Amino acid sequence: MPSSVSPSRHRVTGSEWVGPYTLLRLERGELEPGAPGQFFMLEAPGRLLPRPFSLCLAPPGELAFLVDPIGPGTEALCALGPGDEIHVLGPLGHGYRLDVERPLLVGGGIGIAPLPYLAEQLGGSPPALLGFRSDEHAEAAALLPGSEVVVDPVLVTELIEPGYDVMACGPEPMLHAVAALCPTAQLAWEARMACGYGACYGCVVEIDGALKRLCLEGPVLDAARVTKVRASNKLLQGAEA
Ligand SMILES: Cc1cc2nc3c(=O)[nH]c(=O)nc-3n(C[C@H](O)[C@H](O)[C@H](O)COP(=O)(O)OP(=O)(O)OC[C@H]3O[C@@H](n4cnc5c(N)ncnc54)[C@H](O)[C@@H]3O)c2cc1C
Numbered sequence: 001m002p003s004s005v006s007p008s009r010h011r012v013t014g015s016e017w018v019g020p021y022t023l024l025r026l027e028r029g030e031l032e033p034g035a036p037g038q039f040f041m042l043e044a045p046g047r048l049l050p051r052p053f054s055l056c057l058a059p060p061g062e063l064a065f066l067v068d069p070i071g072p073g074t075e076a077l078c079a080l081g082p083g084d085e086i087h088v089l090g091p092l093g094h095g096y097r098l099d100v101e102r103p104l105l106v107g108g109g110i111g112i113a114p115l116p117y118l119a120e121q122l123g124g125s126p127p128a129l130l131g132f133r134s135d136e137h138a139e140a141a142a143l144l145p146g147s148e149v150v151v152d153p154v155l156v157t158e159l160i161e162p163g164y165d166v167m168a169c170g171p172e173p174m175l176h177a178v179a180a181l182c183p184t185a186q187l188a189w190e191a192r193m194a195c196g197y198g199a200c201y202g203c204v205v206e207i208d209g210a211l212k213r214l215c216l217e218g219p220v221l222d223a224a225r226v227t228k229v230r231a232s233n234k235l236l237q238g239a240e241a
C-alpha cells in the first residue's frame with residue numbers, strides 16, 4: 001500500500017496526439033515518478049472510478065502518460081487541455097527490476113507506454129522491438145527512437161532472439177507468447193483496477209497458482225509467476241465505473 005492513499009490534484013500542462021494515442025502531461029508537484037512499470041491512478045473526469053496508467057515519461061517537473069482512448073474514462077482524459085486539473089495517486093505497484101545484463105524491450109500497441117521511461121532508467125537506448133496493428137498506431141514508436149517496428153500481420157514476438165533479458169508490456173496474448181519464448185522475461189500485466197492499492201479486490205488474478213491482487217503483486221511479474229489472468233478478474237467487468 002502507498003504511504004498515502006489520498007490523491008493529489010495536478011494541472012494538465014499539455015496534451016498532444018501521438019498517432020491515435022494522446023500524450024497527457026501533468027504537473028508533477030510532490031509526486032515521485034517511481035520505478036518504470038509502476039502505475040498511477042488518474043481521475044477520469046465524469047466517471048466514478050479513477051483509471052490505472054503506466055508512467056511513460058518523466059521530464060523535469062512533469063509526469064507524462066500515453067493514453068489510448070478506448071472507452072469513456074480514457075476519452076475523458078484525452079479531452080483534457082492545459083489548465084484542467086485532475087486527481088492523481090501513485091506511484092503504485094511493482095515495476096521492472098533494472099538489474100539485467102542484456103535488456104530487450106518488447107512492446108505491443110499501447111503496451112509501449114511504460115517503455116520510454118524504462119529505456120531512460122536503463123541508461124539510454126536499449127534495443128526495443130515494437131508491434132502495432134496499423135501504420136497510424138506505429139507513429140507512437142517515435143517515443144522510442146531507434147526501435148525496430150513491425151505492423152500486423154507480422155508479430156513482434158517473431159523478432160525476439162535468444163540471450164536477452166526481455167522486459168515486455170502489451171496485450172495478453174502477446175505476453176503469453178513472450179512467456180513461452182522467454183521464461184525469464186519480466187512482463188507487465190493488466191487487469192481492471194478500481195483502487196490501485198489493495199482495497200477493492202477488483203484486480204484479482206491467478207499468480208503462483210493462487211488468487212492474488214495484481215495491483216500489489218505486479219503489475220510487472222516474472223513470466224513464470226502468472227498462471228491465469230482472465231479467469232478471476234470479473235468483478236469490475238460490466239460494472240458502471
Ligand atoms: C497497471 C495498468 C497500467 C495501464 N497503463 C495504461 C497506459 O499507460 N495507457 C493506456 O491507455 N491504458 C493503460 N491501462 C489500461 C487503462 O487503464 C484502461 O484502458 C482504462 O481503464 C479503460 O477505461 P475506459 O473507461 O476508457 O474504458 P472502459 O469502458 O472501462 O473499458 C473499455 C473496454 O476495455 C476493457 N478494459 C478496460 N480496462 C481493461 C484492463 N485493464 N484490462 C483488460 N481489459 C480492460 C473493458 O472490459 C472494455 O471492454 C493500464 C492498465 C493497468 C492495469
Ligand code: FES
Binds near residue numbers: 194196202213
Ligand atoms: S485495484 Fe483494488 S485491490 Fe487491486
